[in-house]
Amino acid sequence: MARAKKTVTPRVRKADAARVILSLGDDVSTDVIYPGRFMATVLPSETPALAFADHAEFQAAVKAKAIPKGAVIAGGENFGCGSSREQAASCLKGHDVVVVARSFARIFLQNAINLGLNVVVAPGFTADEGDSISFEGGGVENLTKRTAFDVVPLPFARQAIIDAGGLIAFTRARLMARA
């Protein structure tokens, strides 16, 4: 696969700030990211506290406010499969993390784009917790393991939403243009 010409570069403050704080396997479901029993909590201001609610270490880091901005969550195939619950994207967006996975489930990927959660599709990507990740040059590099991965551009039509700063701003602009 050719290296993508245009990629979405995550807003990582410093290249060395991107550390993998959570490494997960394939088919991470939205029930794991944001368990159904918390679905009555809907506001993006309230969901981040419940991210990976059943994952003891991640929750400990949430409570200790020990999740650095730009930190990486590493996934395998089909990250975000299952429910359309938007809380699964908003809870991660609230921590300003970057999700790098080999592939994403459709609805989660769209929710992430709509809310401005940084997602990077990198087939073959592997990383352990603690690894350092660089996004320089448009690809993904695992500095710890000295491995590099191409990034698949997000579906073409989504770029306009990203460029607008998310779906709320995008739709607002469309409404204003109509009015």
Place this chain on the structure above:
Amino acid sequence: MGSTVAEKILARASGRPAVKAGDVVEPRVDLAMSHENAALVINQFREIYEGTGLPAKPWDPSRIAIIFDHRVPAESAKTATNQKRVRAFVAEHGIAKFHDVRGDVGGICHQILPERGYVRPGMVVVGTDSHTTSHGALGAFAFGIGATEMASAWALGVALNIEAPPTIRVAVSGSFQKHVGPKDLILHLIGFLTAQGANFRVLEFTGETIANLSTSGRLVLCNMSVEAGATAGIVPGDAETVRYLREEVGVTDPLDLVTSDPDAVYEKTVSVDVSKLEPLVACPHTVDNVKPVSAVAGKPVQQVVIGSCTNGRLDDLAEAAAIVRGKHVAAGTRMLVFPASGKIWAEALRLGYLSDFMAAGAVVMNAGCGPCLGVHEGALGDGETAISTTNRNFKGRMGNPGAEVYLSSPAVAAASALTGVITDPRKER
């Protein structure tokens, strides 16, 4: 070169002569469905209008449907307050397709939409629920979206930036053996395709078996198409669609059946002969972890769930009731029954199914999503195992990450309730 049914529906809804897989379209939305998460949609909808000076009014309230089903009656003050806010919005904007917590016209959104005739062949349906794929059973192009995307649809009346998906044709032949049915077919298919095998794709169900399958059975197939990652599952509208809408729903206005052209281009075709299928189960913790029931028979289960948008319709209840009638749920096992709608509940009462269940020791609950998503009504204890006719078995799904959920047909679940262990219904006596 012809078009698939999905391409045709998207072309019409986008005002184009033709659409091919990969084309980016903005189809007008014929029906926009939400459940309790309308509370979040309303929040996002109002945010879109902030600072615009424009009134925050949905583009067409007659095309919005809101059905309370996920947490009914409310399990917490928070849910009750969300529901209250949604009711106020519904009243403010005159949303007629609103189904509150009621025993007569209430129920699960994916049952209410077909049952009330809200879904028609050829429609574009969006829903803030991944199982919105269900409505492809009536020949609509139906898919799940997030709450902010729904807010955008309420504002603009279109679904944004859809790449018309390529279609995988599922050609189904043969007749089901006794105690084997559509749930086993879709579990087989998900196991074969894997959980992401149809990601960003449409599953189109065709063949003699589908032509002979009831709308209820088609709903099972389309409902769980999303478990293979599919954007949409669809059975092009046909004689059965017309029969269902005319005879069961009472629709009298014209129906527009959209079908695929004989020379439509498919990404691939998957053929299944159902006469060779046996009862299947999806094992913890992924829906594509599918095995024959014989491989896990004997596994003790503490809870059996019959119901949900997948298998809570009258034919499902009939099959389960016939298995438990005159018998008893095993000691140490709880059996919970959730009809998919108030209408089905009343029919099941009239036909005696509910008394069959209760006499056998099952608990008959109100129509709704029940324990499927782990919010209330039947959470599992640590280390417990359930077998359920629902559609997901992810870790934590039934409210406890320390529990396990197996998915099956109503026949397997009912047979297992009697023995207290996972049981092949062909062997239970």
